[in-house]
Amino acid sequence: MPFLTPTVPQVDPAEFLTRPRQERIRFLATFWAENGFGTQKMVHTIYIVKLLVLYIGGGVALATLTSDVGGPLEVSQWWDQPIIYQKFVLWTLFLELFGIGGTWGPLAAHFKPMTGGIAYWARPNTIRLPPWPGKVPFTAGDNRSVFDVVLYLATLGSFLLAASSGGTTLGGFGVDMVDPALMALSAGLLVLCGLRDKILFLASRGEQYLPILLISALAGEVLTFVDFIVAAKLIIVTIWVGAAVSKMNHHFLNVIPPMVSNAPFVPKALKRAHYRSLPEDLLPSRLAWFMAHVLGTTAELAVPLVLLLSTNWTITLLAVGSMVLFHLFITQTFPLAVPLEWNINFSFITIFLFAGHFAGDGYAVTDFSEGWMLPVFVAALVFFPVLGNLRPDLVSFLPSMRQYAGNWASATWAFAPGAEAKLNQIPGGALNQIDQLVDGMGFDPAAAEMTMQMTLSWRSMHSQGRGLFSVLQNYLGDEYEGYSLREAEFCCNKVIGWNFGDGHLHDDQLIEAIQKRVGFAPGEFVVVWVESQPIHKPTQEYFVMDAALGIVERGSWLVTDCVKEQPWLPNGPVPTDVTWRHPQHHPAHALGAASPTATA
Template identity: 85%
Template sequence: MPFLTPDVPPVEPAEFLTRPRQERIRVLATFWSEYGFGTPKMVHTIYIVKLLVLYIGGGVALATLTSDVGGPFDVAQWWDQPIIYQKLVLWTVFVELFGIGGTWGPLAAHFKPMTGGISYWARPGTIRLPPWPGKVPFTAGDDRSPFDVLLYLACLGSLLLGAFSGGSAIDGIPFAMVDPVLMLVPAVLLVLCGLRDKTLFLAARGEQYLPILLVSSAVGPILTFTDFIVAAKLIIVLVWVGAAISKMNAHFENVVPPMVSNAPFTPRALKRAHYRSLPDDLKPSRLAWFMAHVLGTTAELVVPLVLLFSTSWPITLLAVGAMVLFHLFITQTFPLAVPLEWNILFAYISVFLFAGHFAGDGYGIGDLSEPWMLPVLVAALVFFPVLGNLRPDLVSFLPSMRQYAGNWASATWAFQPGAEAKLNQLKKPAKNQIDQLIDGMGYDPDVAEMTMQMTLSWRAMHSQGRGLFSVLQNYLGDEYETYSLREAEFCCNAIIGWNFGDGHLHDDQLIEAIQRRIGFAPGEFVVVWVESQPIHKPTQAYFVMDAALGIVERGTWLVRDCVDAQPWLPDGPVPTTVTWRHPQYHPELRSPEVTA
């Protein structure tokens, strides 16, 4: 039955795994172009039920029944109430931080168990990743302590406390809102959690929700109600515009075809139309270009600016409808990090802010109570996106507002035969993905291996994947065929409980933390890692790291070379420029010399 069974490549797994690696990537990338990951529709149904019942149903019931604005079905009574907006934000942050929002379930490689999040972050001894361990006092180390667990649970509790609280009357504010203190407390706790472990801040989507919590906490003593609404508008417009600007690159065309191919309800003919000529040419077609840069980038840039400045009611309504459709389109594609809740909330926020508080009715940027507020708000909101695009090594791609841009820090992990199993020695509630499939779900080992190699083909369909596999071929040489390769984002999920495509969560900091606990021998565990492309440079910078020996090579590649290549690199590795090698590096040995 198609509902219960996956679509699978038309090959025999045992024989398939004997083929050369690049041929396997070609077969699986071609399969992906028509079927995506091949996930059974039953899995998508689970996500839909979670979204409708737990997130939307639970969130609306919680927000309305505790706010004296009518019941959940009295939509006309509550859709434009600020307290509902605030509580849905609190509920969303709770769902994300608990671990049942984005990056949940099989589509994010949480096969069994399906939930990471709290099962990792409420457990002492798991790995944590402080963002500035040598600079911020009391954050050094990478072991999760009982204090970290209590801080995390306190943050969850504060989010629920605010969501369950009744409305509070604030002097000078015409609507009941959540008590500003109850918005400030989770904001402070989230920052403290993030300083101890950047994973928690990113998992909560702090770069987008923390500003909302902060402006909510300033209502009354600092901000008028109009200021609050205008600030909230600036926050969401920055997210849209920042994402649009970040997509003005050579990578993004390669994002749309595999994303559309993974959409479970999109006709196969439309999927095929996003590629130039299947099965020989998997480069993006003209349709893919149009989807990326007209319906995607241009719409995400122009429509939000129309929403921000329009005082025409019909135009505003059209723009609101366009952004709602935009987020619903992303939702139905089920992107691999499955940020479904985020997209639904942003669709609602579009309606609440711009239709419920129309600029022509006194909620425009010219209606701020103080002239200094606009430049201060804009400067605060654009600081990290500007810095992150110029220096992506300093800022996660999430605060940089580069979601879905295709310009990601990424990595591929390579294990000598048998070495991958050592990762199960780490203190973590989930086994490696390959073991989840075999032991937890009863997959045949060859089928499980082919399933995991699907993620490699997905990465190869994106520009940075072609660079990663090129460097691996150069570095490993003849051993390239003998190593087990893994998509680092998925491995990271099993080790720290969460990843949203951010390579900064599995860079040398995580590899060093793993090595301290396991002690791989030289050559057993090799990583090729690449940073995002700075907005003003044509190259991406990579490093090769042997877990036992540290970083052994640094270099760059031209983004255009990767974009122009086929996923399976039929013309060989793309050119790379080695800028540094370990002083004891011996090319003929394919690894640095180990010295006492």
């Protein structure tokens, strides 16, 4: 793959767009299997420089130069200091909430500009999505106010204030820590931000870092130093184990091949080996199964438990190395949400907690100062993962600790000709992705359209994509070829400034907010949305929503029917069980709206 030039499908884009949609999906899915997005390596280099210079270099400088632990290059003096651990978490929180951590840049469909985040969240009148608007006082509405902007900026400032503050020695600790009051301030402001707008809480990765802020706020008064370290170990182990348990499903096997295919430095032969038989059969191979369920699920479950329980130094070091390699592997694949900082931070946390504070030296889970602490901490940490696996409709997949498990709430947006441009009426920091490519980066319109359809092929390689396209075919009927289809995860970035593969950020709540601002006509904007699969059920539940009419259909499909089909559905749509249809508004193409004729 050339450094400056992307690898693109060898086809004339204009001719390509005249082909039937499922044929296009097959062509692009096959291309993806060997080339991923085809992004030029210059783009990956930008991410690597951001990671090394801004995140690691900036974070080390900030943490060490504001703490009495030695200079940035004196690693041996600070790598096991708790204040450095705290400040790296704060620095990560700041970058994530600013919008230059995960879900940044062209790999996350922020083409031009490359930063969403602050360009939306520091601007009044952009869309916000409160998690419980009918239950939490003073959170109703979907319009960002001046108060929301001030609260957001204050939260960012609190992270920087705590990260740049000098350390304080707490009673009985013997080491410097960030002032618990500053950590409490950061935690409180983050919670307030999240109650006003769930986007901000999720974008900060609050489900993982808020517990660290809270135990830091309790340090000295409630928690001894040993309590603090053991609680921090329980937090990261819960994240790992929760992710591993969530990957025990039919979806995860389909995640590995397209992820490896998008890794820029993996040889093509190894990419092909993750599929049964290219180009005829794109289902996962035995190698993909081994990568998913042995090096993935099993390792992510077993190794963290070894880290938590082992009092053997050699075994602990081997386990530390294994988890660091695990996160470095994910980093080098450049997954589409691009959580590079998160993976590097977790690599450091692994070393700090388990090598720097070895269980055999008095930092085991049995070393809490009070016996009640262990069950209370465990119960608090597993509450949302348990609830989210049983009732995914109630909990985002991030607090559910279901990161990259393939079992995602997802959606596909369908626009009648010309309707997509109306999204540009929504206040925000960027145009639609198609317009970013054409107007901002000089793409030919046909080439830009083919680029955006690449994301549809990526979705089709995952189980829920086959269900989404099946429902769209059934619902739109003869009009299926005429609508412009878009991957909702990427479109969501334009509307709210951030997404992490979480369909709860672009469900009916967002569509209603969009409709209030745009006013689509019936049939112009149709959404098929699917919830994650509950851990105890074999189905996923979906709905069809016309932005102008509301939800017009509900139903479900069997996950096993989706995972066994090829991405392009050669046998036709997978079976669906329609449980409800709106008596007046079904289907969309019979509503009398102008019939779409474009082939995009």
